Amino acid sequence: MTDHLTVVDHPLVQHKLTLMRDKGTSTAGFRRLLREITQLLAYEITREMPLTTTNIETPMEEMEAPILAGKKLALVSILRAGNGMLDGVLELIPSARVGFVGLYRDEETLEPVQYYFKAPEGLKDRLVIAVDPMLATGNSSAAAVDLLKEAGANNIRFLCLLASPEGVARMKQAHPDVPIVTASLDREINAKGYILPGLGDAGDRMFGTK
Ligand code: URA
Numbered sequence: 272m273t274d275h276l277t278v279v280d281h282p283l284v285q286h287k288l289t290l291m292r293d294k295g296t297s298t299a300g301f302r303r304l305l306r307e308i309t310q311l312l313a314y315e316i317t318r319e320m321p322l323t324t325t326n327i328e329t330p331m332e333e334m335e336a337p338i339l340a341g342k343k344l345a346l347v348s349i350l351r352a353g354n355g356m357l358d359g360v361l362e363l364i365p366s367a368r369v370g371f372v373g374l375y376r377d378e379e380t381l382e383p384v385q386y387y388f389k390a391p392e393g394l395k396d397r398l399v400i401a402v403d404p405m406l407a408t409g410n411s412s413a414a415a416v417d418l419l420k421e422a423g424a425n426n427i428r429f430l431c432l433l434a435s436p437e438g439v440a441r442m443k444q445a446h447p448d449v450p451i452v453t454a455s456l457d458r459e460i461n462a463k464g465y466i467l468p469g470l471g472d473a474g475d476r477m478f479g480t481k
Contacts, residue, residue, distance in 0.1 A: 275443055276434070277315065277452045284311050288432070288454045292470045298479040302355060305404065305477060308432060308454055309359030316400060316430050316452040317364070320344070342396045343368055345424075349403035349415045350374075350387065352474040356402040356430065368397070372415045383414040388422075395423035404432040404473040406451065408464050409441025416446045428452065433469060435460045 290296055291304045323340035326333060347370040348357045361367060373387030391397070399419055406412055412429060419427055427449045429442065434453040437460050442451060457466045465471070475481055 273450075275447065275450060276439055276456065277450065278456050279312055279315050279452060279454055281311060284308055284454050287311075291432075291476075292468065294471065296476075298476065301476045305355045305432065305473075306359035306362070309356040309402070309430070310363050312430055312432075312452055312454060313360045313363050313400075316428050316450075317344075317398075320398065341398075342393060344398040344400060345370055345391045345394060347372060347390065347399060347401045347415070347419060349401060349411065352404045352477065353402045355473070355477040356404060356432070360400065360402065360430075370419075372401075372418055374411045374414055376411070383411045385414070385418065388418055390419065390422045390424075393423075394419065395425055397424070397426070399424040399427045400430055401427060402430045405466060405469075406431040406434040406438035406442065406453065407460050407466050408435075409438035409445075412438065413441055413445040416442075416449055420446075432473070433457050433466050435466050 287304045287308045291301055321340040322337045324335040325338045327336050343366050345368045346357060346360050348354050350371055350373040368391035370390035371387060374383040374385055377384050401415055403412060416427055429449050429451045431453045434451060434456050457469055459467050461467055
């Protein structure tokens with residue numbers, strides 16, 4: 272993956288994203304759509320995973336058949352909204368290892384502060400896909416990637432549903448080696464760090480909180 276940003280413009284992704292943006296969409300609908308779109312985005316972000324071959328017998332004959340090479344990939348959910356994407360990717364790649372990063376924003380410094388970090392072992396030998404639906408200011412995403420690199424990861428990709436120009440620029444400056452795959456590059460963020468036109472608070476919409 273050579274581009275820093277890939278916007279997946281597949282018609283199914285765009286259609287489902289419109290339904291998710293609509294404020295009339297129910298919590299159950301939002302969750303289901305997020306799972307479905309995530310699978311389509313995951314298809315794109317894993318496109319260049321290396322393959323090797325294994326010898327198998329079909330009912331007809333022997334063959335050297337393609338199979339994924341190397342260690343199982345690691346999915347890392349950036350809490351809490353990342354969990355809504357995790358389920359979708361895990362349905363597609365059930366053997367993936369899973370980690371979690373929890374960050375909150377310090378109200379005085381506005382800097383992200385870590386409250387939880389748990390990653391699978393051997394990160395340095397795995398493709399690591401960090402998931403968070405909203406790449407808004409990019410501060411917590413960049414901090415999460417910092418933590419993953421400190422833990423040894425050196426092949427990281429970032430999967431989100433919506434990205435803002437500000438978030439993409441922040442990630443490019445902090446982590447130019449981390450490709451981003453998203454369903455949309457939206458217009459901007461507002462003063463409170465929400466993406467416009469966006470879809471509101473992704474965590475609240477998927478968990479039915481306010
Ligand atoms: N997080 C959200 O849930 N929504 C935004 O618009 C920005 C960050």
